[in-house]
Structure formats: structure tokens, C-alpha cells
Amino acid sequence: MRAGRIGTVHCYGRFAVDAVSRAGAVLGDREVVACRTPESFLAELDRVEAVLGLGMRVPDWSVARRLRLIHLVGSGADSILPAAGLSPDVRVAAAKGLSAPAMAEFAVAMLLALAKRLPEVLASQRSRAWEPHHPVVLSGGTLLVAGAGPVGREVARRAKALGMDVIGVRNGPDPVPEFDETHPAGRFAELAGRADAIVLAVPATPLTRHLLDGKVLDRCRPSCLIVNVSRGEVVDERELAGRLRAGSIGGAALDVFEKEPLPPVSPLWDAPGAILTPHVSWSSPGYGRQVVELFARNLERVERGEPVVNPVDLARGY
Known part of the structure; x- marks a missing residue:
């Protein structure tokens, strides 16, 4: 696993953007790029190092040559599969257990x-x-x-x-x-x-x-x-x-x-x-901050070349 500082993080989707905006201090002095639409995220793909979000439907992840961490705001990986072109060196983590x-x-x-x-x-x-x-x-x-x-x-x-x-x-x-x-x-x-x-x-x-x-x-x-x-x-x-x-x-x-x-x-x-009910069973008042804190923790682990917390096996889908 490649070590070194991650200076820029991306957040994708309304939930991730809102959660980061409320708990952004957890991420330190890193630049935060908010991507609210698929088009805005795809336009940034060649400079994405780490992304927090859900449902990133990317036709070809090989474009993301700098990518080191995909962090899902939920527990399942089905929202990003089949993840075509994703390098095996990219760490994928999820918010398993938080909800x-x-x-x-x-x-x-x-x-x-x-x-x-x-x-x-x-x-x-x-x-x-x-x-x-x-x-x-x-x-x-x-x-x-x-x-x-x-x-x-x-x-x-x-x-x-x-x-x-x-x-x-x-x-x-x-x-x-x-x-x-x-x-x-x-x-x-x-x-x-x-x-x-x-x-x-x-x-x-x-x-x-x-x-x-x-x-x-x-x-x-x-x-x-x-x-x-x-x-x-x-x-x-x-x-x-x-x-x-x-x-x-x-x-x-x-x-x-x-x-x-x-x-x-x-x-x-x-x-x-x-x-x-409209997919609300996961929701709780502190969930967004918990997700961002876990994201920050896993960013630091990737920077140190350590395994992430709550890794996802894309072959199994979770």
C-alpha cells in the first residue's frame, strides 16, 4: 500500500457533502472538494486521491490514477459495483456497523x-x-x-x-x-x-x-x-x-x-x-459525524500504509 500525505479529499453526493460540511474540521487542513452530481465527480476523477460517498457509478476507474481510498457512507459495496478498471491497490472501506x-x-x-x-x-x-x-x-x-x-x-x-x-x-x-x-x-x-x-x-x-x-x-x-x-x-x-x-x-x-x-x-x-418507509432505518442524529470521523481515521491509516478499518471485499460485495 502506497504511503504519504493525502492533501485533497472529495465528497460525493448530498449526504456526504452535508456531513463533511458539518464535521469538516475532523479532516484537518486537507482541501475538500464537494461533488454533488455524477458529472462533477467524473470531471474531477483524474485528481481524486480519496473519496467519501455512495453510488459513484464510474465507467472506468482506471482514469483515477491518483486514487488511494474509496470510503462508502453505507455498509454495502453494491452502489459502486462492478468498479471496472479499479486498481487492486485502491483501499475500499465502508461504514459497517455505525448504523x-x-x-x-x-x-x-x-x-x-x-x-x-x-x-x-x-x-x-x-x-x-x-x-x-x-x-x-x-x-x-x-x-x-x-x-x-x-x-x-x-x-x-x-x-x-x-x-x-x-x-x-x-x-x-x-x-x-x-x-x-x-x-x-x-x-x-x-x-x-x-x-x-x-x-x-x-x-x-x-x-x-x-x-x-x-x-x-x-x-x-x-x-x-x-x-x-x-x-x-x-x-x-x-x-x-x-x-x-x-x-x-x-x-x-x-x-x-x-x-x-x-x-x-x-x-x-x-x-x-x-x-x-423511505429507506430511513439507518438514520440517527450523529451518523454523519461518525462517518466523517471514520473517514478521517482511515485517511490517516492509508497515509501510513496501514490496512483500513472496515475493509470491503469487492469480490464478495461487502
Whole structure:
């Protein structure tokens, strides 16, 4: 890894630009170049040494001959893949784990909202109708968590505090202490049949695309509750909407979608028992500053020729 001072840093996208503007002092006396549009970033590519952002769709990274660090404001690398022409010497890091507590709280809040029938309750309230909606008790039930990374583990801790038995699936052989059971990812479909609720907390990769598809949904109990805080591509949205309309799934809370913003024609908008939120589960008041501080820390590590914190394996996608 090439060592030496990085004098100029680039930030790409509204979130990164705003976060750096609020916490710029963390970056010291380095020049900061704000790129709010794809065109402005591509125009700077030949002098980019380090960039903080998300969704840098670059046709050919080989133009960035000075590039030493790509730092993502989120946890997954899907927003920059396939990263054509990127030198293997470029370090790629992500903000893995920073949003895990917020996302886990959000996931559990959605589980409780579905279990206590809040969509139906609020609909009755709006129509001034006194209609009892019978809640479900999560305690004693089984939660299946797809993904045993920082978010999945935080979800497991909170679900166990509610009295749930928690099963985790992951791409690895080792057990994870936060789960009551840990199984290989290949058993997800089989284990879905045991679950009273499912939380999806996996990265977007070719292996996780439509992980929750029609075949898996057919294995689920009619009362099963589903929460997705990972990536929209993980769920076959049309199949899920169909099951919600048929009443063969107990409810679903989705914070992420295959196309964002969710198109007005999506069948999910008026699907019974659905809660839809605009990709906000990661958000917390201090997140922007935390990301910039991690970026500054990794800049210093790159300057010293050291490995970065939270490295990303582009071949795996996370």
C-alpha cells in the first residue's frame, strides 16, 4: 500500500457533502472538494486521491490514477459495483456497523408495529371506526434473521430481550453467540417455515437477490411477519405483494426497495398489512459525524500504509 500525505479529499453526493460540511474540521487542513452530481465527480476523477460517498457509478476507474481510498457512507459495496478498471491497490472501506443500533431498533419497532396491527389500527382511527384488531404476542415466538453482521446481531439481542428464540443464517461455518441457533445461508428457505417473523439484514449480492422469493414465501406460515432493512433486491416485491393481498403472510414492513423512490405503480403501496418507509432505518442524529470521523481515521491509516478499518471485499460485495 502506497504511503504519504493525502492533501485533497472529495465528497460525493448530498449526504456526504452535508456531513463533511458539518464535521469538516475532523479532516484537518486537507482541501475538500464537494461533488454533488455524477458529472462533477467524473470531471474531477483524474485528481481524486480519496473519496467519501455512495453510488459513484464510474465507467472506468482506471482514469483515477491518483486514487488511494474509496470510503462508502453505507455498509454495502453494491452502489459502486462492478468498479471496472479499479486498481487492486485502491483501499475500499465502508461504514459497517455505525448504523447497526439504529437499524436494529427500527427493525424491532416494525416487528412490534406489525404484531400489534398498527396499520389496521391507524386505518380505523382515520375512518373514526371502533374496530378491534387483535394483536400478536412476539414473546415465545421464533425470529429468523438473514445475516449475522452488525445489524443482524443487534436485532438478535433486542429480539431475545422480547423473549423470542432467534435463529440466524450466515455465510460462514462458525456459530454467532447472539443467536440461539446459527445455520448456513443455504438453509434459509427451509428455516423460513419455522419462523413467526423474519428480518432481512443481508448485503445485496448475486447470492441474495430475491432471497425472499415466491418459493420461500410459500413455505412461510400465514401469520409470519417480514421486515426488510437490507436492500430492496433481496425481496421479490411482486410475489410479496401478492401474498399480502391473498392473506397468506401476516404482514410486511419494508424500508428498502428495488427502485427508490418506490414507483407509484408498485403493488406494494396498497397491499394489506404493509408498512412502507423511505429507506430511513439507518438514520440517527450523529451518523454523519461518525462517518466523517471514520473517514478521517482511515485517511490517516492509508497515509501510513496501514490496512483500513472496515475493509470491503469487492469480490464478495461487502
